[in-house]
Amino acid sequence: MVSSEKYIQNRLDERKVLGTYRSLRTESDLVDFCSNDYLGFARYPALKVSIQQEIDAHPLNLNGATGSRLISGNITYTEELEQQIASFHKNEAGLLFNSGYDANVGLFSSLPQKGDTIIHDELIHASIIDGARLSHANRYTFRHNDLKSLQGKLKQAKGVCYVVIESIYSMDGDTPPIVEILKLTEQYSANLIVDEAHAVGLYPFGLISHLGVQDKVFARVVTFGKALGCHGAIILGSNLLREYLINFSRAFIYTTAASFQQIAAVKMAYELLSKSSPEIEKLNCNINLFKQGIKQSETYPLLQSDSAIQCIILNNNERAKHAAQTLQNSGLDVRAILSPTVAKGAERIRICIHSYNTAEDINLLTSTINNIIHA
Ligand SMILES: Cc1ncc(COP(=O)(O)O)c(C=O)c1O
Structure with a gap:
């Protein structure tokens, strides 16, 4: 039997030798x-004040959500905020997740099925890769921002196909040719999903609504922990997608909902973002x-x-x-x-x-x- 301590120590030592050891x-x-x-x-001090005022204005809300959204953790305030955020981004509907990582894992692990295809840029965020790995779909990567490479993978796709990009890449900071990618996904009847984590803020409500192509994008992931200065995320899409995720996304179903304080902070941050x-x-x-x-x-x-x-x-x-x-x-x-x-x-x-x-x-x-x- 191999000791787990020995395994852990070896892996850490390996990192130290390679110069890739991480510490907080x-x-x-x-x-x-x-x-x-x-x-x-x-x-931002004024945001801190407005969050506190919002919390004080709702004294009946609890300190914690007390349960998952499907059991005891759902409140009207959250549902209204989801609708409000969807409208800011010019989308039909939205569903909150506890983080961007959860949103991507929750989306990609539940939607694509065995026999379907996920095609993502080679620089896509780890949370999307992790979600895709949990699904039973085929997974292909295409060369960073390379339309020819994407087209090559689209030709091989089977079942329902999902193409995944970021509107600003988290490690390179660059933008993909979104309009051309949309043309290709339309040509091959694939669904485009865009992670807007780093675009929201620079373009107030993301690059997709800035370009006016939101009706052609199947779903967007927006995170609140970056330009919004809070925590959490939302998946934007149709009412049908929202209903599906409520029923099948394990990262949504099996977790305690965010507290009222967290939701209020997101609401106030969006109000600030709009001005x-x-x-x-x-x-x-x-x-x-x-x-x-x-x-x-x-x-x-x-x-x-x-x-x-x-x-x-x-x-x-x-x-x-x-x-x-x-x-x-x-x-x-x-x-x-x-x-x-x-x-x-x-x-x-x-x-x-x-x-x-x-x-x-x-x-x-x-x-x-x-x-x-x-x-
Ligand atoms: C592109 C992208 N998507 C998703 C995430 C995860 O978001 P969160 O930090 O809210 O879990 C990040 C954060 O590192 C990101 O850069």
Whole structure:
């Protein structure tokens, strides 16, 4: 019999040798260039006040949900919020999940069946891969943003086919050719599903409704833990899809519902988002300031991205970690993204730009990065 402690220790030691060991950190006083709080909602005092006022205005609500949505955890407030969020995104219906991870696992593990096909971009988020693995459907990946590669997989698809993309990719920050992908999915009668985790905020209600193509998209996943500064997620789609997920999605059925406090926070964050154009403008200015400040290097390029996620490819774990450490020593909280989270050779520093970063901080960031990549 092999001891589990020995297995655990070996795996951890292996990570240490490979330089891929992960450990938790607590808060720091470095300038934030790594969080997903793109518009500063998580730290916005007025939002904190409005959430508290909303909670105080509903004194009869309980501290906890007391059960799953199907047993004792469902309240009118949640159902009304789902409808309100669906309207913000110009969709028919929505169903809340406790996180984006849960939403993707809950969707992809329950909808595609044995004999069906899931085709996703090779850079798709881990939660989608995990959900797809739990389903009994065939799973194919296509090369990142490559229409030919997608078409090749569409030709092989059997049963009901689901094509899955992100509207802004979480690790590269780039945008796929959505209109062209929609043309292909229409041509092959496939259903397009879009994860909008990193697009909501930069485009207030996501890129799909910004492009006006929401009626052609089968479903969208929107998370509340990024630009909305809260926690949780919603799957947007038809009333029929909502009804299906309530009946078949295990990540929805077998879990305690979010508390009233969490739901109230999401409601207030959406109200703030609907009047946040100055913050969005500021975020875009900061993204431009950052991009203009970087002197491109052929060896360590800045990836093409117009989003809040900006990456410098440093080609190995050690160089990425060293660059992140140098930036942290200068007071800037930038994190390295290592393999196996990204492919070997694509190790990087991933910079998240925010509306609340100052020009001074961004200038310090770009000059420190320039020193690293042109040393
Ligand atoms: C593209 C994408 N989808 C889903 C998730 C998961 O969302 P959550 O953090 O709410 O679980 C993330 C977060 O890392 C993400 O980047």
